[in-house]
Amino acid sequence: MSAPSDAAVAAGAGAPPPVHHPGGRQAGPYPGHPAAAARFTADVARAHWHDESLWFVRVKRDRAAAQLPAWERLRELAEQIKAHALANLAGYLEEFERNATARGATVHWARDAADHNRIVHELLSARGVTRVVKSKSMLTEECGLNPYLEARGVEVVDTDLGERIVQFRGEPPSHIVLPAIHIKKEEIGALFHEKLGTAAGASDPKYLTEAARGHLREKFLAAQAGITGVNFAVADTGAVVVCTNEGNADMGTALPPLHIACMGLEKLVPRAEDLGVFLRLLARSATGQPVTTYSTHFLGPKPGGELHLVLVDNGRSALLARDPFRRALSCIRCGACMNTCPVFRRSGGYSYGTTVPGPIGSVLGPAQGPGAHATLPFASTLCGSCADVCPVRIDLHHQLLAWRRELVAGGHAPAGKTLALRVTAWIFASPWRFAAAGRLARAALRLLPRGLVARLSGAWGRQRELPAPPAESFRDLYRRTHGRP
Amino acid sequence: MAARQAHNRGVMPTVALFVPCYVDQLYPQVAVATLRLLERHGCRVVFPPEQTCCGQPMANAGQAADAAPLARAFLDTFAGYDHVVAPSGSCVAMVRHQYPGLAPDHPALQQVRASTYELCEYLHDVLGVRRVEGRFAAKVGLHRSCHGQRELRLASGSERQVPPFDKVKTLLSTLEGITLVEPSRTDECCGFGGTFAATEEAVSCLMGKDRLDDHARAGAEVITGVDMSCLMHLDGLARRERRPVRILHVAEVLLGEAA
Ligand code: SF4
Numbered sequence: 250m251s252a253p254s255d256a257a258v259a260a261g262a263g264a265p266p267p268v269h270h271p272g273g274r275q276a277g278p279y280p281g282h283p284a285a286a287a288r289f290t291a292d293v294a295r296a297h298w299h300d301e302s303l304w305f306v307r308v309k310r311d312r313a314a315a316q317l318p319a320w321e322r323l324r325e326l327a328e329q330i331k332a333h334a335l336a337n338l339a340g341y342l343e344e345f346e347r348n349a350t351a352r353g354a355t356v357h358w359a360r361d362a363a364d365h366n367r368i369v370h371e372l373l374s375a376r377g378v379t380r381v382v383k384s385k386s387m388l389t390e391e392c393g394l395n396p397y398l399e400a401r402g403v404e405v406v407d408t409d410l411g412e413r414i415v416q417f418r419g420e421p422p423s424h425i426v427l428p429a430i431h432i433k434k435e436e437i438g439a440l441f442h443e444k445l446g447t448a449a450g451a452s453d454p455k456y457l458t459e460a461a462r463g464h465l466r467e468k469f470l471a472a473q474a475g476i477t478g479v480n481f482a483v484a485d486t487g488a489v490v491v492c493t494n495e496g497n498a499d500m501g502t503a504l505p506p507l508h509i510a511c512m513g514l515e516k517l518v519p520r521a522e523d524l525g526v527f528l529r530l531l532a533r534s535a536t537g538q539p540v541t542t543y544s545t546h547f548l549g550p551k552p553g554g555e556l557h558l559v560l561v562d563n564g565r566s567a568l569l570a571r572d573p574f575r576r577a578l579s580c581i582r583c584g585a586c587m588n589t590c591p592v593f594r595r596s597g598g599y600s601y602g603t604t605v606p607g608p609i610g611s612v613l614g615p616a617q618g619p620g621a622h623a624t625l626p627f628a629s630t631l632c633g634s635c636a637d638v639c640p641v642r643i644d645l646h647h648q649l650l651a652w653r654r655e656l657v658a659g660g661h662a663p664a665g666k667t668l669a670l671r672v673t674a675w676i677f678a679s680p681w682r683f684a685a686a687g688r689l690a691r692a693a694l695r696l697l698p699r700g701l702v703a704r705l706s707g708a709w710g711r712q713r714e715l716p717a718p719p720a721e722s723f724r725d726l727y728r729r730t731h732g733r734p
Numbered sequence: 735m736a737a738r739q740a741h742n743r744g745v746m747p748t749v750a751l752f753v754p755c756y757v758d759q760l761y762p763q764v765a766v767a768t769l770r771l772l773e774r775h776g777c778r779v780v781f782p783p784e785q786t787c788c789g790q791p792m793a794n795a796g797q798a799a800d801a802a803p804l805a806r807a808f809l810d811t812f813a814g815y816d817h818v819v820a821p822s823g824s825c826v827a828m829v830r831h832q833y834p835g836l837a838p839d840h841p842a843l844q845q846v847r848a849s850t851y852e853l854c855e856y857l858h859d860v861l862g863v864r865r866v867e868g869r870f871a872a873k874v875g876l877h878r879s880c881h882g883q884r885e886l887r888l889a890s891g892s893e894r895q896v897p898p899f900d901k902v903k904t905l906l907s908t909l910e911g912i913t914l915v916e917p918s919r920t921d922e923c924c925g926f927g928g929t930f931a932a933t934e935e936a937v938s939c940l941m942g943k944d945r946l947d948d949h950a951r952a953g954a955e956v957i958t959g960v961d962m963s964c965l966m967h968l969d970g971l972a973r974r975e976r977r978p979v980r981i982l983h984v985a986e987v988l989l990g991e992a993a
Contacts, residue, residue, distance in 0.1 A: 287936035658796075670795050673791065
């Protein structure tokens with residue numbers, strides 16, 4: 250099973266040559282989270298701006314959640330429904346296929362990203378389609394669909410405004426709900442001036458949005474097929490539900506005769522009434538809105554049209570078999586864990602080097618193979634805020650810790666750090682060694698020149714003072730004042 | 735085991751003081767303050783000298799094999815006491831939540847887990863303290879360290895929609911002369927994160943400076959908290975930039991200025 254390759258996306262034919270935008274994705278091989286994050290935070294003002302933008306969304310989420318007295322109960326229900334659906338996934342997938350097929354949709358099964366891309370392309374080429382509009386879908390990002398289709402002569406236009414912006418820049422989304430959150434409105438103005446001929450220097454969001462609407466309108470009218478993602482697939486009705494704020498999924502599927510909806514296997518919910526739980530949670534968690542502007546239920550093709558559903562595994566069934574990480578498959582991609590993550594807010598989505606970044610991305614990334622994205626589970630303080638905002642209560646920070654154990658056991662953690670902690674553990678294993686080492690270290694801290702200490706303390710000392718060492722440890726003081734107990 | 739427990743019902747419990755390794759070596763005054771605070775509230779306190787480290791640095795780095803012997807040694811050392819109290823939220827969270835995975839068969843596992851408390855949690859929940867005698871005349875900002883906040887639930891937290899409570903703030907607020915000031919982000923992480931502080935130095939330091947700025951805007955003259963590790967990081971950043979703020983452990987503040 251081939252893992253979704255971000256490198257393939259980056260190298261995809263049709264992608265414009267790499268241009269470096271401030272705060273944008275860096276060209277060259279992914280250097281791991283610490284280095285990528287250090288590059289982002291080097292522009293402190295920008296890192297603060299990014300942090301504040303996302304914190305604003307987090308606060309909106311808090312306010313929206315506070316308005317539902319049953320919020321925590323809804324989260325528990327969502328967790329349980331997802332756990333149940335995943336534990337009985339095979340049955341629900343079959344039920345979904347039966348019901349969707351009965352409504353006239355065609356269901357396709359894709360083992361991996363390559364399968365998915367081939368299926369979509371065959372559907373398009375069999376109907377002579379060369380112009381496609383696509384609404385937001387992290388799955389097609391994961392599979393690298395755009396470059397695959399572009400290399401085969403199909404124009405794919407992302408119609409979500411944020412996605413269109415990053416598509417113009419030749420970048421992937423930096424956030425799963427807010428794909429262009431890393432780009433300032435002045436930079437969007439300059440981009441639109443170049444791509445859409447808006448007035449030079451214009452950065453009024455309303456004006457720019459209007460220009461994008463005009464541009465996208467032409468694309469909608471010219472499209473021969475619409476591709477969408479899926480937020481929820483309902484087993485007992487065979488419906489797929491797509492939530493957007495811009496109505497672009499509806500525009501993109503209303504006009505052309507062909508609608509292809511692409512989804513991961515984990516999108517299943519058992520019953521239509523379960524949406525009463527998930528739709529309440531999704532938009533409030535994602536943006537702090539009570540509900541997304543459009544929540545469209547696609548029940549079979551429209552008259553005279555075709556509806557194709559591509560169900561993709563791409564590593565999901567392997568993850569399902571893997572405790573404790575299977576819980577990560579409950580994710581409804583609301584982005585709340587990113588908005589609350591104090592690291593993500595300051596390091597930016599691209600610092601993760603994955604399609605899905607942030608806390609959930611740091612759980613999903615390493616599952617792609619031994620040593621893949623090995624720095625991500627360590628790119629967290631384990632503060633646990635992610636787990637407390639997650640609408641399906643994924644224990645994200647505990648999963649990150651579980652990944653650390655797996656990576657260390659598999660030899661994928663930095664050897665120097667592992668050894669240092671092993672030696673420390675050996676010192677700690679004996680109260681005598683501990684006391685002796687402590688005395689030595691405190692003496693060294695006191696006696697060595699301050700500059701040398703700062704240099705020896707490495708990453709700690711570049712921006713931080715070390716504590717002023719006391720002459721006596723507590724244990725020595727206690728023995729002196731209390732004697733041996 | 736007699737020395738590890740109060741002899742008869744009705745007398746105050748025997749508390750084994752657990753002093754985190756770095757507090758022992760670098761912040762003995764915090765351990766002293768903890769000891770005196772517990773004694774002031776009527777506890778008989780002992781310091782078992784065999785203790786070293788709970789194993790958290792290794793466990794949180796994913797080195798379970800290196801942490802397990804330290805977990806077992808901890809359980810040996812603290813088995814049988816009425817209560818174990820530590821001036822640290824993260825070390826207590828380690829005992830409570832990670833020891834079952836590290837020392838599943840240790841005979842004292844459940845007993846020690848159930849009787850180990852963070853200092854403020856112990857004062858508030860076990861001793862039922864609602865008023866702390868003492869005076870601390872300063873503007874104080876409380877840094878709500880993450881493991882105390884979200885693993886021990888010392889406060890309701892900004893994320894969850896539950897009836898509000900805050901055990902540490904409740905205790906601090908009863909000190910004479912104290913003015914508690916709130917940063918705009920009430921429980922954001924300081925960026926310490928154990929080895930994160932070194933491996934992700936850039937983000938770690940930016941997070942810490944942002945916390946210092948937030949507390950400064952709120953007017954804090956003193957920043958306090960339950961975990962000296964977070965405070966060591968904040969103090970290191972503050973001293974390097976010569977910021978006019980004092981960083982004190984909550985035990986030192988609760989003991990009052992006269993201490
Ligand atoms: S892990 Fe939870 S919080 Fe994060 S995107 Fe998924 S559902 Fe949202």
